[in-house]
Amino acid sequence: MPVATAAMPIASGNLWLHELSSRIFGNTRLLRVWLPPNYGGSGAARYPVLYLNDGQNLFDPATAFGGVHWQVGETATRLIADKKIRPLIIVGIDNTKGRANEYIPYKSKDPRVWNARGKDYPDFLQREVMPVIEGYYPVLKGPENTGLGGSSLGGLITLFTQLAAPGVFGRLLIESPSLYVASRKILAESRRFRSWPERTYLATGTHETGNAEKDAKIVSDVRELESILRGAGLNDPQLRVRIDDGATHHESAWAARLPEALEFLYSS
16 A cells, blocks of 8 residues: 655645556556545545546646646635535546556547557556545545546546446546547447436537637537437536636636536535
8 A cells, every 4th residue: 555645735725645556557656635624534524535637737836737737725625615515535646658548548540649558547546546545535435425537638538437437436527528539439439328427517618729620629529428418318417518618728727617517516
């Protein structure tokens, strides 16, 4: 079991780090575990848990891409204090140098990835990440208490994980997902799927790339995924879709939508 060490102070809440050596991927990364205010530790309250990809970008601008983070700790602290969401534990799973390979489940020409390892990601979560968190922290188990999320390729692998491991995650946060990968294969697979989670938050901006033609296709893909989910029976209490006018493909946009996403997924 990886040893936990206290992280540098962050603006809100407490952050603990676990160094995880993965046998599945053959590499090492950090798990960043955010604990809510008034966290009682083992033997006290038990908490729902949300796993988020690209953990470096979530809690601290010093580690985030371009120095912009999702403000996860600040946002969750505020929503908990306002009693808009239940106290929860949030786990950031760092990416690695092989990010594209780990987050893409299919051989792809756009982006060019031949050694796609994304099909191993659901096993990585269930066999390596989740046992660490469940061993150290008082988390509530079951899909109703377990969420998964990410943005861009991290959103793609979130969706793929739901298809590959139904019944594990009951809350999905899918931001600006790269649905175009491998000629939109994820959409074809989604059409045949029926075991969707209890709640899904799906969002994208209208200016993700700055290219009008590409942006229109991105929005169209998200609308198609919405249509697939509605066709599978998801209603408004189960599905929230946000097409954010003017928003770009950037951490600042995902941070701006995070309050709505967390409140929809974890309302108290």
